[in-house]
Amino acid sequence: MDALLFLIFAAIAVICGINLVVQTHPISSALSLVGVMGALAALYLLLGGEFIAAAQLVVYAGAIMVLFVFVIMLLNAGTERKLAIRPWGKYLGAPLLILFLGMMAYLIQRILPPSSPVVFGAFQGGTPAEIGRSLFTVYLLPFEVTSVLILIAILGAIVLARKEVD
Amino acid sequence: MNFYLLSLIKTVIVVGIFMHVLAYLQWIERKVIAHVQLRVGPRRVGPHGLLQPLADVIKLITKEDILPSHVNKVFYFLAPFIAVTFALISISIIPFGPEITVAGVRTNMGLTDLNIGVLFILGISGLGVYGVALAGWASNNKYALMGGLRSSAQMISYELPMALALAAPLLLLNTLSLREIANGQAGYYLGFIPRWSIFQMPFPQIFSFILFLIAGFAETNRVPFDLPEAENELVAGFHVEYASMKFASFFMAEYANMVTVSAVATLLFLGGWHPIFPEQYGSGLVPVAIFVGSALLCFLHAASPARPFDKYTLPVFGVLFLGAAGLFLVPVLKPILLPLFWFSAKVGIILFVFIWVRATLPRFRYDQLMRFAWTFLFPVSLVNLFLTAALVAVYS
Numbered sequence: 038m039d040a041l042l043f044l045i046f047a048a049i050a051v052i053c054g055i056n057l058v059v060q061t062h063p064i065s066s067a068l069s070l071v072g073v074m075g076a077l078a079a080l081y082l083l084l085g086g087e088f089i090a091a092a093q094l095v096v097y098a099g100a101i102m103v104l105f106v107f108v109i110m111l112l113n114a115g116t117e118r119k120l121a122i123r124p125w126g127k128y129l130g131a132p133l134l135i136l137f138l139g140m141m142a143y144l145i146q147r148i149l150p151p152s153s154p155v156v157f158g159a160f161q162g163g164t165p166a167e168i169g170r171s172l173f174t175v176y177l178l179p180f181e182v183t184s185v186l187i188l189i190a191i192l193g194a195i196v197l198a199r200k201e202v203d
Numbered sequence: 204m205n206f207y208l209l210s211l212i213k214t215v216i217v218v219g220i221f222m223h224v225l226a227y228l229q230w231i232e233r234k235v236i237a238h239v240q241l242r243v244g245p246r247r248v249g250p251h252g253l254l255q256p257l258a259d260v261i262k263l264i265t266k267e268d269i270l271p272s273h274v275n276k277v278f279y280f281l282a283p284f285i286a287v288t289f290a291l292i293s294i295s296i297i298p299f300g301p302e303i304t305v306a307g308v309r310t311n312m313g314l315t316d317l318n319i320g321v322l323f324i325l326g327i328s329g330l331g332v333y334g335v336a337l338a339g340w341a342s343n344n345k346y347a348l349m350g351g352l353r354s355s356a357q358m359i360s361y362e363l364p365m366a367l368a369l370a371a372p373l374l375l376l377n378t379l380s381l382r383e384i385a386n387g388q389a390g391y392y393l394g395f396i397p398r399w400s401i402f403q404m405p406f407p408q409i410f411s412f413i414l415f416l417i418a419g420f421a422e423t424n425r426v427p428f429d430l431p432e433a434e435n436e437l438v439a440g441f442h443v444e445y446a447s448m449k450f451a452s453f454f455m456a457e458y459a460n461m462v463t464v465s466a467v468a469t470l471l472f473l474g475g476w477h478p479i480f481p482e483q484y485g486s487g488l489v490p491v492a493i494f495v496g497s498a499l500l501c502f503l504h505a506a507s508p509a510r511p512f513d514k515y516t517l518p519v520f521g522v523l524f525l526g527a528a529g530l531f532l533v534p535v536l537k538p539i540l541l542p543l544f545w546f547s548a549k550v551g552i553i554l555f556v557f558i559w560v561r562a563t564l565p566r567f568r569y570d571q572l573m574r575f576a577w578t579f580l581f582p583v584s585l586v587n588l589f590l591t592a593a594l595v596a597v598y599s
Contacts, residue, residue, distance in 0.1 A: 064278070064340065071333070078326075091322035099329025100359060103336070107355045110340050110348065164318060165379055 039157035050076035086163035278341035286334025290456035300542030350440030365418035385475025399474035476542035494528035
């Protein structure tokens with residue numbers, strides 16, 4: 038059952054990811070990205086990361102991507118114009134891509150130590166309580182530093198977006 | 204019993220009742236607004252217009268489904284699906300009552316329970332905005348686009364105060380599962396004050412409740428925050444190009460969102476299915492008293508009918524109400540019906556407030572709406588959260 042669900046949601050994620058690149062209209066691409074986020078949330082849920090799954094839905098699919106779609110609609114971005122593909126890209130593109138992916142797969146398998154496969158339901162530390170406890174004890178410093186970084190980013194955005202007043 | 208079979212039976216029951224509630228909510232809304240405005244409302248179809256929802260559904264299904272030539276077809280079809288799906292999913296994790304035993308099978312009232320229930324509701328309600336935004340954009344119409352844009356901006360803005368208002372009672376209740384949240388509010392202070400979140404010590408969550416309701420009005424696009432469909436500026440807003448069942452799905456989504464917000468407010472702030480005063484003071488007899496009272500009212504009005512038709516219809520309703528009162532006295536049904544009664548009574552009161560507000564308040568202007576969200580609602584809910592956190596830290 039778990040493996041079946043994993044395959045379904047992994048397939049959805051991959052198909053949406055490919056669709057994101059293939060689609061020419063920005064809204065279609067943005068919605069494909071939402072599909073990827075949703076499928077990833079389901080995968081996190083399968084692995085026992087309940088809080089991460091919910092955060093993925095609330096933050097990425099629910100807030101950030103809505104802003105993306107909002108901006109695309111506001112700017113009225115039209116369909117992307119396709120460039121003519123050069124002849125060598127047309128014939129060599131697919132074989133080179135397969136070669137590259139094969140090399141990556143081989144290298145990853147060589148470098149990473151052989152590990153036991155993931156067991157669904159084995160991980161229990163994904164509840165909000167566990168996440169909160171580790172955020173405020175073990176990872177307190179990175180957490181606070183991240184919040185300062187985000188504050189700096191917000192201030193920078195305000196400065197950039199502000200109209201100059203003489 | 205088999206888990207899958209049990210889930211299937213429960214789903215059929217819940218979906219069936221939920222769909223009827225959505226259809227009749229519209230009838231109730233029209234009746235209540237009519238009475239507020241000193242009209243009688245729908246009363247042609249069936250006694251007192253009770254068959255009006257059925258007539259509306261038949262009308263909407265059989266209407267011509269127009270496909271405008273200038274729309275983006277894929278997203279035009281997708282948008283109502285998204286809106287109605289994400290509006291209906293939330294009902295799956297709402298608990299309606301405690302654990303019960305029916306014919307030897309122990310089961311929870313409610314479809315399922317997640318240990319991230321509140322976060323799930325927030326996530327799903329955040330996804331619902333795609334339906335409205337896409338409908339506005341795909342219609343390829345400036346009014347619809349304005350409605351869609353307004354809706355996205357409004358829902359992003361009001362999601363923050365809503366989440367902050369929800370976080371405050373969670374600090375007191377220490378869980379995210381909706382069932383445990385409701386169970387954590389069982390019992391009474393001094394024997395008669397219910398331990399609901401809005402009365403909970405050390406900091407009663409009445410402010411969070413009001414903030415949550417205000418943000419909930421905005422999240423469901425209801426008056427006074429129904430800017431996405433402001434008739435006088437945008438014709439009908441994001442669904443101006445939609446007809447037939449696609450138009451109906453947007454309406455269904457709006458009502459389903461209203462029910463979800465009311466149910467979440469009931470569970471988090473009003474103690475879910477726990478009665479307002481203890482069992483030993485006779486809270487079990489409240490539904491009986493209410494139904495007998497309604498029956499007496501019906502008989503009284505039937506004795507001096509305002510309209511000739513009432514002479515025949517009102518006694519029938521009176522007998523039905525007496526039958527409902529009798530159901531609450533059957534010992535086997537009592538543990539099932541009583542929690543259900545308290546839960547639906549609280550949800551019903553909040554839904555009535557939704558309709559009441561629609562009948563009485565004018566609409567905000569767009570800049571007022573945004574200023575209200577960012578300069579009033581957001582800071583206030585932040586202060587509320589800090590106060591709650593400080594008091595919880597001091598007293599625990």
